[in-house]
Amino acid sequence: MAATVQGDDDDLIDDDIGASIKYPPNVEKAIKELFPSNDPLDAPDFNAVEYINTLFPTEQSLANIDDVVQRIRLKIGRLDDEIRTVIRSQTNVGSDGRQALEEAQNAITELFSKILDIKSKADKSEQMVKEITRDIKQLDHAKRHLTSSITTLNHLHMLVGGVHSLVNLTHRRQYGEIANLLQGVLNVKEHFDKYMGIPQIKQLADRITEIQNDLATQIQNDFEENLSADSKKKSPNLKQLAEACLIVDILNPTVKKRLLNWFVKQQLSDYLTIFYDSGDTAWLDKIDRRYTWLKRILMNYEEEYGQLFPGHWHVQERITYDFCLTTKKNLGKIMSERASDLDVKLLLFAIQRTTTFESQVAKRFAGSNFEEEISPGNPFKDKDEDTSKLSKESVFIGSISCCFEPYLxxxxxxxxxxxxxxxxxxxxxxxxxxxxxxxxxxxxxxxxxxxxxxxxxxxxxxxxxxxxxxxxxxxxxxxxxxxxxxxxxxxxxxxxxxxxxxxxxxxxxxxxxxxxxxxxxxxxxxxxxxxxxxxxxxxxxxxxxxxxxxxxxxxxxxxxxxxxxxxxxxxxxxxxxxxLDNACDPALNAMIKMHWQNVEVVGDQSNYVTSICSHLSQVVPKIRDNLASARKYFTQFCIKFANSFIPKFISHIYKCKPISTVGAEQLLLDTHSLKTTLLDLPCIGALTARKASSSYTKIISKGMSKAEMILKVVMSPQDPAMGFVESYINLLNDYDVSNFQKVLEMKGMKRNEQHSIIDLFKANIPSNAAASEQSSNNATATTATTTTISTSTTTTKSSNRRQPHQEPSRIKKLERLIKKQF
CATH class of the missing domain: 1.10.357.50 (Tetracycline Repressor; domain 2)
Incomplete structure (x- = not known):
């Protein structure tokens, strides 16, 4: 029996070692938090081999293996007992859970019944409170309505009393008191705007409007009686009128507009009388008198009425602006009637004095917000006035002088x-x-x-x-x-x-x-x-x-x-x-007349080169100095001269025939000397050397290099012929047969000797180059023949179509024909 138990234990140990249970990481974490342990057997990554090696690190430690096994078996037995106890304790969990669930349901039912009971009692309490406070709410509404009624009655009393007071004060012309009272009455009247349906309130509102109209009419009459021309001898009550201005500020803006219209017109009433259209004082030569008259009017205003009108009415600005508009119309009418009397001196005199006056006025009224009041509905603005003509700085700038524009x-x-x-x-x-x-x-x-x-x-x-x-x-x-x-x-x-x-x-x-x-x-x-x-x-x-x-x-x-x-x-x-180009022609003609086939030794540069260089050194510095202020055009001059001289020089090289090898060497030396001179042409004779432009240097190098290549081809031996042709093509990259023939003539070859080498040259021309050359020749021939008479033109053009590559003799004949026709 003991053996059997021992075998079962061994099997259990083997099974535990062979089959390990893996939990998810979150489960392992929860277990570690609930049951913290430092035992290696509780580690999630437990390794049995490593654990055994820890227990028996050496062979000598195997001596106590029996003790270790016994301890492990005892530990296993304790764990089994704990597991059995836990399992047995869980046998009654199901019945205990059902009992706990029933108890919870009973508690919920009881709680729900209590909540219903509380809600029922709350409804009853609310109903009781409403019954208790019903009378209190009624009293609150009654209090609010009563307060509103008392306030309205007070306002009504104030309004009725104010209207009555306004009527009495208006009759007595006590404008200072009216100004304070009227604003208050108007404020109180605003509270009754929603009651205008009540006849009595409507009557009060109409009565206030009548009082305002009466005040407007009365104040206008007071101003006219006190300030009109007929009553100037009387002493006006300016204090009363100043108080009346306070009332005008409260009344409708049209009242203020009408009053100011009358006053400004009153101040300018004598203006058109003095400067009437047909009078001598109205003409442009006495335009200063107009502006002097206005200055006097403004000074009188300051002395007599400076304290009468409020400053924000801008009365002086209005008088001045109305004067400007009136003057503009008056001057325009006079100039249209007497246009025959106008002359430029008189016109400029009038404009100068007018612009000076406008500047002075603009400076005097700078900072005033009067310009903001100038609008299409403003009575002081001319309806025909174009606001775009007025200066942005001041409304007075151009207000008069614009009338002179049609006569400029x-x-x-x-x-x-x-x-x-x-x-x-x-x-x-x-x-x-x-x-x-x-x-x-x-x-x-x-x-x-x-x-x-x-x-x-x-x-x-x-x-x-x-x-x-x-x-x-x-x-x-x-x-x-x-x-x-x-x-x-x-x-x-x-x-x-x-x-x-x-x-x-x-x-x-x-x-x-x-x-x-x-x-x-x-x-x-x-x-x-x-x-x-x-x-x-x-x-x-x-x-x-x-x-x-x-x-x-x-x-x-x-x-x-x-x-x-x-x-x-x-x-x-x-x-x-x-x-400059024509000045070089005698030297180039001298180059042609030289016997190049007789040159035996290469020496210094030829006389014709010296002549060209000397002339360039004399003329170009003077041109450069004369164009010192236009340096870019001197550069253009140099470039155009190079583009003109180099092709002419190359054409003259072709005319130097026959030429020996030594002669070609001498001519090559001359070409190099000319090239050096042309490269230094922009700064020739200058005290400070200045580098020529890259575009100019490129033109000289490319053009003169072609001349040098032509001479190098001439220096090349003509035997073997194929080598000479290849040398020509490689050096010049030119597939024009006529140019090739010119080189042969420079070498002194006779006509009958040229045919074979020309045929060899044609055979080496690429097909695309031949087509391009043929098209170029046709275009050149067509252009040349257009300068002759029609019969010769037709004959020559047809000949060009039949023979694309013309011989030099045919070209010479054509040139002679053109010259003869001219």
Missing amino acids: YFYIDSQDKSLGELIDRFIQEFKSQGIPKAVENSDGGIVLPSCADLFVFYKKCMVQCSQLSTGQPLLQLAGLFKKYLKEYATKLLKNNLPKSGSGVSSMLKDVEVRFSVDDQATICCVLSSADYCLETTVQLENKLKEKIDQTLAEKIDFSSEQDVFHNIISNCIQLLVQD
Whole structure:
């Protein structure tokens, strides 16, 4: 039996070791909180092997294995006893739970019955309270209604008493007391607005309105009786009238408006009588008297009525503004009737005095909120007045002077005449004095003094006109500026340029255009003057757009005038380039006439190169100094000269034939010398060297490199032919047969020797390059033949279509034919 128990225990131990129970982490956490333990057997990650190794760390410790096993068995036995006790204690849990549930249900039932009983008692208590307080609520409502009735009766008593008092005070003209009482009556009357359905209340309200009307009429009559022209000899009761003004502030605003209308009209009653339309005092030459009269009226107002009207009525401002509107209408009517008597001096005199008066008035009334009261419904504002014409700073600015605007054409006509005379004077001065002399050690170029004089006059006119008007007159003045800018550009600048040869003569080179030093200085002066006018015109346009009304700003456009100055500048640069280019022709012709096939030794640069360099060093520094104020145009001049000279130089190289290898070397040396000179052209002869622009350097390098490549091809041996063709293509990358033929002629090859090598060259032309070259030749031939008569044109064009690659002899014939036709 003991053996059996021992076996069962061993099996149990084996089962426990082999099958471990895994709980979720939250369950493990709850168990650890309820039953904290440090025993390794309670750890969720318990490992039996590690636990045994802990018990028996060494072989010697296995000696007490029996004791350890016995302790574990005892512990297991204790755990089994605890488990059995717990299980047995749970046998009665089910019956105990059912009993507890029944007890809970009984308790809930009892609690619900108690709640119902409490609710029933609460309803009864509420009903009892309502019965008790019913009478109290009635008393509260009665108290509130009674209080309201007493208050209303008091207001009614005050209203009735106030009305009665107002009637008595009105008869006695006690305006000081009326002012205080009337405001209170009106405030009390507001409490009865909801009772207007009651006849008696309505009668009281109507009675108050009648009193207000009576007061308005009575106060108006009092002012008229005391302040009218007929009663000036009497001593008016100003204190009573001042108190009446307090009442007017309480009454309807139309009462105040009507009273002020009468008073302002009364103050200005003598104005139109003194300055009547047909009187001498009304004309513009005596316009000062109008403004002096107003100043006297304002001074009298200060002395007599300064304490009468409240300050917030702005009576002085109203008198002044009404005076301005009346004066504007009066002056407009007089000027329309006597337009034949107007002249620009009289008009400008009147405008100057008027604008001065407006400025003084605006300064005097600065800070007043009277301008805020000027509205379309204000009686002191003219219904026809255009508020957009009034200054944003003050309502008085422009209130009179705007009447002169329709007559500013006198001013525009006067400026038109003055500008015409000014241009004529500039022309006479230029003819008699010429261009100004350059100032030594001056960094600026030569600019005609008339340029600055013209724009100073323009500025003076613009400022003066903008003070008169920023509307249509200023736009008309801008049109006048444009007109005389073109006249100045044509008569002063363009017409004074040195005359070049005719177009046909220049094209055929029968007549070369050569300018003297004075002519070159004149061209540079015209160019600098045009540049000054161009820049100042842009500034003038922007200034006009700032000053003119924004609705008209888009109509200010000086682009056509700027184009005129641009064209003059381009024309000047072209004349300078043409002159310098033509000056190089004798040296280039000398280059052609040299016997290049007889050159045996390469020496220094040739005489023609020295001649070209010498001429450039003489002319270019003067042009640069004359264009010191327009440096960008000097750069354009250099670029255009390079674009003109280099193709001409290359064409003259083709004409140097035949040429030996040594001659080609000498010509290559000359080309390099010219290239160096051209690269230094922008700063040639300058005290401080300045680096040329990259665009100019690129043009020189590319153009002169082509000339050098042509000469290197000429220096190449023609045998073998294939090597010569490849050398030509690689160095020049040019597939034009005519240019290739020119190189062959430079080498001195005869016609019959050229055919084979030309055929070889054609065979090496890529297909796309051949098509492009053929199209280019056709276009060139077509363009050339359009200058001949129709019969020759038709014949030549058809020949070009049949033979895309024409021979040089055919081209020469065509050139001779064109020249003969001209």
